[in-house]
Amino acid sequence: MLILTDFIVPDLKIAPRDGGxxxxxxxxxxxxxxxxxxxVEHGSGALTLRRIATESGMNVGNLNYYFRSKDELIRELLNAVISSYEDSFDAIMHEPGATAAERLEKLVTLILEDITTKKTTRFFPELWVLSNHDPFVQDRMEELYDRARVSLNELIAEINPALPADERETLALFISASMEGLTVFAGYEKPWRSRMPWFEQIAKRSFVTLARELKPGEIKGLSPDAA
Structure with missing residues (x-):
């Protein structure tokens, strides 16, 4: 049995700024x-430039030197968050000696264990709330999850190369949504948090089986011969 090393998602990956x-x-x-x-600590209602400036130990004028608008700040925050996940996903994707199925299991474990952290349990639902009423945040969230599904899509293609691109993308979306949905039930301080190890086992077995055994056309309700 191949033993895979542990991976941890940092809170943020902030790229160095260039030039001046x-x-x-x-x-x-x-x-x-x-x-x-x-x-994380106070919810989306606290995310104003004035509150952020105060939390940063500066005034709004100083903050505007770095960010011209709240939209720009949110864009950079989401980019720093998803970049940290991409680095962790990339480490799993390129782990020497691991099969595609093993790497998919490792990715599932990473995501579900990350969901149990305070940061992730609170951060993403707050963004979901914001996205319901703010088209800019909605667009950024769609971009964030599109980037997050790249690794899932690549692993599914490696496990089942016969699966057409649209069905592979649909399966990747289903896997992602299934894991995200556990946030409200088994995330940080949620009622089923203690069962997360069980959910991990169910998720790993079912997702690998789906990726391996789905035949072209089955998602669309077609027989394999008609696909």
Whole structure:
């Protein structure tokens, strides 16, 4: 049995700023971490430029030096969040000696265990709330989840190369949505948190089986011969 090493998703991956902006790297990171803290600890209602500036130890004028608008700040925050996941996913995708099925299981474990953290349990639902009423946030969330599904899509293609692209994308979306849905039941301080190891076993077995055994056309209700 191949033993896979553990992976942990950092809270944020903030890219270094170029050129004349490099001097302000510390302040830039301080603001993004303050925004993340406010969203996790106090909810989306606290995510105002004034509250973020106060949490960062600066005034709104200073904050505007780094971010011209709240939309720009949210874009950078989401980019820093998803970049941290992409690095962790990439490490799993390129783990030496692991089969595609083993890497899919590892990816599932990483995501579900991450869901049990305070940051993830609170961060993403708050963004879902914002996206219901803010088209800009909705667009950023769709972009975020599109990027997050890339690894799932690649693994499904490796496990089952005969599956057409649209069916592979649909399966990747189903797997992603199934895991995300556990946030409200088994996330941080949620009633079924203690059962997350059980959910992990169910998820790994069922998702690998689906990826391996689905035949072209079956998702669309077609027989394999008609696909």
């Amino acid at each position: 902006y490099a001097r302000g790297q510390d302040g830039f990171e301080q603001i993004l971490r303050a925004a993340l803290t406010l969203l």
